[in-house]
Amino acid sequence: MFKYFEPNKIFAITSRMQKYVLFLFIIILTIGLTEALIISPEDYKQSDAVRIMYVHVPAAWISLGIFSTLALLSVGSFIFKNKNFALISKSLAPSGFVFNIVALVTGSIWGKPTWGTWWAWDARITSMLILALFYGMYLLAWRIYQDKENVIKITSMIAIFGAINVPIIKFSVDWWNTLHQPASINILSNSSIHVSMLIPLSIMTAAFALFSLLIFLMKYNTELIKVKNKGLDRL
């Protein structure tokens, strides 16, 4: 099974995929921005401020998705002792961190016109801030520790420990009284969001997912070349 995870095969695929992913991302982002800023209707309560949702929500979803993937890959790295899992995680983390920051900042901007404040120590916001700290620790650990064996163990521990926070973020709106409303989109039952808002939200989510894939492909290739640079030193 792991023959598909061989670096040279992945490098060949990731190098060729980049330009197609970039092209697709630009097209989908353009459609998404048109839908989000012009075509989609305003909300009856929040008026046009609701449009911030089209960047805030996808960014939050993707940062959570990436951190969950980091945790799964870290478990895989412990079980299968496959160093490529760590390399994939390392390449995914920067975009996850940026999406986390985007979710926090756009949430703060959205908070001012709707709640009257830039920041509140609400359960959802605080748990998202904690996620950003875990992302920060994860990225810093890769920079600080030089020993490869140690850094893989430390970063994996950070990702697994930080994953405890992921269900807390998801269910914080149900467990505590927060300023955030409960989830409007539910995969298992009917969503309370209108289709005219669901369409731009889905398009923007697809665009953001493509962007994180693009950054992952570029970062993964960079990491592989770094490894090979060290290999040339040892020749």
Place this chain on the structure above:
Amino acid sequence: MINEIISMNGYGAYVLSAFAFTLISFASLYFVTKLQFLKEQKRFTVKFGSLSLEKAKIAKSHNINKEILSITSKI
């Protein structure tokens, strides 16, 4: 029409700054990642070029090195 789109019932400053922050973050991440990639690629090419003939032959026997070199030559 354009004024209506920009003002967004008085919420334009909030909405547009949120979108602008997102797009600027994306562009920054893209260019930083691209720069890191080009830097590593350049280092690889320089190191490969400085190898002796024998070592270069060994290095070329690794498929991934061939892949990296093929991409570098395209650039």
